[in-house]
Amino acid sequence: MSSSTSSSRRSITPADVDALRSLLAGTIRRWSRAAEKPAGVVLVPTAVEQVAVAVKYASENNIDLAVKGGGHSTAGVSSTDGGLLVDLNAKLRGVTVDVDKKLLKVQGGATWADVDAAGVKHGLATVGGTVADTGVGGLVLGGGYGWLSGQRGLAIDNLVEATVVLASGEIVKASEQDNTDLFWALRGAGQNFGVVTEFVLRAFDQGDVWAGIQIYPPTPENITKIVNATNELYQPDANGKTKLLGRGAGGISFGRPPPAGGQVVIIVAIIYFGTEHEAKSVFKPFYDLTPLVDTTALVPYPNINTLLAPPIGFRASLKGLAFALPIRPGFVQEVLENYVEFTDKNEDARTSVIMWELFDPAKVVSSDTGSFANRGWVLNGIALPLWTAAENDQAYRQWARDVNELFKKELEAQQKLNGDAKGDAGPRSGKGAVLLYGNYDQYDERSKDIFGENYSRLQSLKARYDPKNVFNKLFAVTPQA
Incomplete structure (x- = not known):
């Protein structure tokens, strides 16, 4: 290695030190402050080869490894306490658009805001996160629901190719043509198999959308009318078709948003891929209720x-819920009472949210792409406690668990009513997996619950691609002996 000449050297200035401190603070920072951990070493790579060197070194020296894409996981899976952190988000977040082939080439540290901004310039979009500051990597590798799922399926249904750094440090391509077993595993259990430094995603023509939120007082009458109208739109008929035919999405939430002056309100998100006239006709029952906002x-x-992006800067737990249509108005009233009691008694958590996410699941159910095993007619919800004081971590996460138990009991009651209860494990997909979205916090579920009958095949592939279980942060798959 040649020595540096005097002309190539310069003194380190205070500005350099400040820049380094800012970079290091950013690499540790997470969307949920409760998910932050002090890494021992941080790598901010600018090329995939640098990622490969770091992963190989961590694997050979049994160093705990974490990878930060968007840093949105509230379970702390993109953080390490004293280990090696590879921060893709700082320097590897570019998006290239192939207009002719309608493909988006997305670096592993990009967020969905990066993808949306690149695509919209060309009238293109793909299935992405419902919150723009979510990282592309974590969402895609765990399945990937988005507002376009009613028309286009999951994010993994639109993944064309991935560039992957394996535990050995080898860099490979995975697609329907190359490393097909790895490609199958990546689409649903991807966090177990490597660091994806580039995703190639299928894009679609996409124009403007009729969308926004409506806010209503949480009266029993409003709850009943909103829930009934929601069931009418989103509940599939005997042929699996809904009135929205994949063109509508949104949600029902309880919150205390600033426009309401801290009062509890019902927040209805309306998203319609069509004209204003069509949207107002389809969602007429909601407009007829004369929302406050x-x-x-x-x-x-x-x-x-x-539309529904939670505020940044809080401690948070994004606890996954599951529910089935029709939603029962009495159950929504019960959840409201729980929410009001919790946020009234806990000033530090008054910005918390409970939400039922809504879209037409027919397209998702019709596919069988990848190792994702949780497809079904059960939809996703979230209990999202938001707070500031670390001493409240345990209590507020417990509240999210308690809300989850309310949803589980309601779902079990629906199953019994329909004569299809299957024991204590709750509803299962056709692949024997619990119908819970693994990208949300699922504190008490095991990997076998999430992957169902795909688990044994995943174990076999894990033994081939990551026998030392280097990638073990989220629903870790135990390598087959």
Whole structure:
């Protein structure tokens, strides 16, 4: 190695030190402050080869390894306490658009805001996160629901190719043509198999969208009318078709948003891939209720992924819930009472949210792509406690668990009513997996619960691609002996 000449050297300035401190603070920072851990060493790579060197070194020296994509996981899976952190988000978040082939080439540290911004310039979009500051990597590798799922399926259904750094440090391509077993595993259990430094995603023509939120007082009458109208739109008929035919999405939430002055309200998100006239006709029952606030308008596609974005800077737990249609108005009233009691008694958690996420699941159910085993007619919800004081971590996470138990009991009651109860494990997919979305916090579920009958095949592939279990942060698959 040649020595540096005097002309190539310079002194380190205070500005350099400040820049380094800022970079290091950013690498540790997470969307949930409760998910932050002090890494022992941080790598901010600018090329896939640098990632490969770091992964190989961690594997050979039994060093705990974490990878930060968007840093949105509230379970702390992108953090390490004293180990090696590879921060893709700082320097590897570019997006290239192939307009002719309608493909988006996305680096592993990009967020969905990066993808949306690149695609909209060309009138293109793909299935991405419902919150724009979510990282692409974590969402895609865990399945990937988005507001376009009613028309286009999951994010993994639109993954064309992935560039992967394996535990050995080898860099490979995975697709339907190359390393097909690895490609199958990546689409649903991807966090177990390597660091994906580039995703190639299928894009679609996408114009403006009718979307916004409506806010209503949480009266029993409003709850009943909103829930009944929701069931009418989203509940599939005997042929698996809904009135929305995949063109509508949104949700029902309880919150205390600033426009309501801290009062508890019902927040209805309306997203419709069509004209204003069509949307107002389809969602007429909601408009007839005369909301206190109505922001619905024709907006660029990226705007819909900011509609329900929670505030940044809190400690948080994004606890996954599951529910089935029809939603029962009495159950929603019960959840409201629980929410009001919790947020009234806990000033530090008054910005918390409970939400039922809504879309037409027919497209998702019709596919069988990858190792994702949780497809079904059960939809996702979230209990999202938001707080500031670390001493409240345990109590507020427990509240999210308690809300989850309410949803589980309601789902079990629906099963019994329909004569299809299957024991204490709760509803299962056709692959024997619990119908819970693994990208949300699932504190008490095991990997076998999430992957169902795919687990044994995943174990075999894990033994081939990651026998030392280097990648073990989220629903870790035990390598087959």
